[in-house]
Amino acid sequence: MPDRSSIPRPAAKRLSLYLREAGICVRIGRQTVSSRQLGEALGVSDAQVRKDLALLGQFGQSGVGYDASALYQQLRQALGTDRNWNTLLVGAGNIGRALLGHAAFEAEGFKITAVFDSATSLVGTTIIGHRIRPMSELGSCVKELRVRIGIMAVPRDAAQVVADQLVRAGVSGLLNFASRRVELPDTVRILSVDFTGSLERLAFEIHAAEGGLAESA
Amino acid sequence: MPDRSSIPRPAAKRLSLYLREAGICVRIGRQTVSSRQLGEALGVSDAQVRKDLALLGQFGQSGVGYDASALYQQLRQALGTDRNWNTLLVGAGNIGRALLGHAAFEAEGFKITAVFDSATSLVGTTIIGHRIRPMSELGSCVKELRVRIGIMAVPRDAAQVVADQLVRAGVSGLLNFASRRVELPDTVRILSVDFTGSLERLAFEIHAAEGGLAESA
DNA sequence: CTTTGTGAAATTATTCACAGCA
DNA sequence: TGCTGTGAATAATTTCACAAAG
Structure with missing residues (x-):
């Protein structure tokens, strides 16, 4: 067994891509898939794919590739999505x-079990089948429903306060849509999705690609 | 003038974080900010901040730090958000x-100038002040409004087709919300935001931290 | 004093290239 | 043949540490 105690961060990021691709292979009935095929589908070198997958153990077959459904299962298990996350x-x-x-x-094993909002005008109403609850119910909800991940879709100025509330309620991780860094105890993981930051990075790449040549004159 | 095209990818990702922080400094009336302060606010080492900012040119002051508004302007210029992006x-x-x-x-210089949908039931209706246009108008719209970025918020199975249409229409970059890789000519940049993938990565980190399968920093 | 900017060193990540297997 | 798994080589990135500057 390889040393599974430490998976490099960039490799960890690629794991969900492999899972997606493995899922497609399973769905279309493909028996096996090679590192080259996976790599081409995802824009990664074949050596990179092999290195990454070897981190999870050895389950490829020389001359054949990886068994699609074994790969799928292995990735689900490694990512923890083989069971449900509330x-x-x-x-x-x-x-x-x-x-x-x-x-x-x-479809991927994540269930939004409850929805909260601090706006009293929203609390009690139903949106897309979910009754909006008051923030005061946060703690009991996390316990009763065994919620492990809190998704924060709040204004940036509320992010830290809400994060604190979620941490106190006992969640293990946060998915944050507010473009603000929040301080957390290091027992709690956070991953941020920043729309504006993404657009800025995209703009930068375009800008740089176009400006880089023109400016050297 | 610094060569923007040679900025390392990880550094480029941090640029928008620095911009956000510099914006806050400007807004609260702070005159100067040091690499240490920026780093602490963003979870980056001070040396890293200095290396990154030095890529844009030398505009820090020894013993003082960076002039907040100069930093802000410099970053906006580097990212290309000092001008509007359609x-x-x-x-x-x-x-x-x-x-x-x-x-x-x-607020950050990105304007959604037009909205398209392939559903005939939506075309012609108005959503949040935007008239929904048919896909057939894509090409003329890009030209007339000088659109440079296409935002794709379409189902995964439509992603490649829509990407092709956008490329043909002449955009320079795509912001993709579908969890599927799309093939593009390398003159066109793409940046993908994948909600499910983000949740999977977060779940993996939690899972790994708890299960002994850790992720290295 | 404090803080920048930057070479040099250390660390981390990727690619190469090939032995070994089916 | 086609392909994996993996050490070795390479490349990229980060940290260190300090001279120079205010």
């Missing part, structure tokens, strides 16, 4: 509603 | 609507 959503605004309507979550 | 949105579903209601885009 999540809760804080913030029933634009982004929150989009997430509630995002069917892909449940 | 974008268009394809897909007026859940995610598309959330993006239309996301005020932060315009």
Whole structure:
């Protein structure tokens, strides 16, 4: 067994890509898939794919490739998505509603079990089948429903306060849609999705690609 | 003038974080900010901050730090957000609507100038002040409004087709919300935001931290 | 004093290239 | 033949540490 105690961060990021691709292979009935094929589908070198998958153990077959469904199962297990994750959503605004309507979550094992909002005008109403709860119920909800991930779709100025509440309620991780860094105890993981930051990075790449040549004159 | 095209990818990712922080400094009236302060606010080492900012030129002051508004301007210029970027949105579903209601885009120089959808039931209707246009208008719209970025908020199975249409229409970059890799000519940049993938990565980190399968820093 | 900018060193990540297997 | 798994080589990135500057 290889040393499984430490998976490099960049490799960890690619794991969910491999899972997606393995899922496609399984769905279309493909028996095996090679590191080259996976790599081409995802824009990664074949050597990189092999290195990454070897981190999870040896289950490829020389001359053949990886068994698609074994790969799929192995990745699900490694990522922890072989069983269900209960999540809760804080913030029933634009982004929150989009997430509630995002069917892909449940298909991949993530269930939004409860929705919270601090706006009293929203509390008690039902949005896309979810009753909006008051923040005061956060703690009991996390315990009763065994929620492990809190999804924060709140304004940036509320992010730290909500994060603190979620941590106190006992979640293990946060998915943060507010473009603000929040301080957390290092027992709690966070991953941020920043729309504006993404656009800025994209703009930078375009800008640099176009400006880089023109400016050397 | 520094050569923007030679900025390392990880550094480029941090640039938008620095911009956010510099913006906060300017807004609260702070005159100067040091690499240590920036680093602490963003979870990056001070040496890293200095290396990154030095890529844009030398504008720090020994013993003092960086002039907040000069830093802000410099970053905006480097990222290309000192000028307006016209974008268009394809897909007026859940995610598309959330993006239309996301005020932060315009505040940072990104304007959604037009919205498209392939559903004939939506075309012609107005959503959050935007008339939904048929896909057939894509080409003329890009030209007339000088759109450079296409935002794809479409189902995964439509992603490649829509990407092809956007490329043909002449955009320079794509912001993709579908969890599927799309093939593009390498003159066109793409950046993908994958909700499910993000959740999977978060779940992996939690899972790994708890299960002994850790991720190295 | 404090803080920048930057070579040099250390660390981390990727690619190469090939032995070994089916 | 086609392919994996993996050490070795390479490349990229981060950290160190300090001279120079205010």
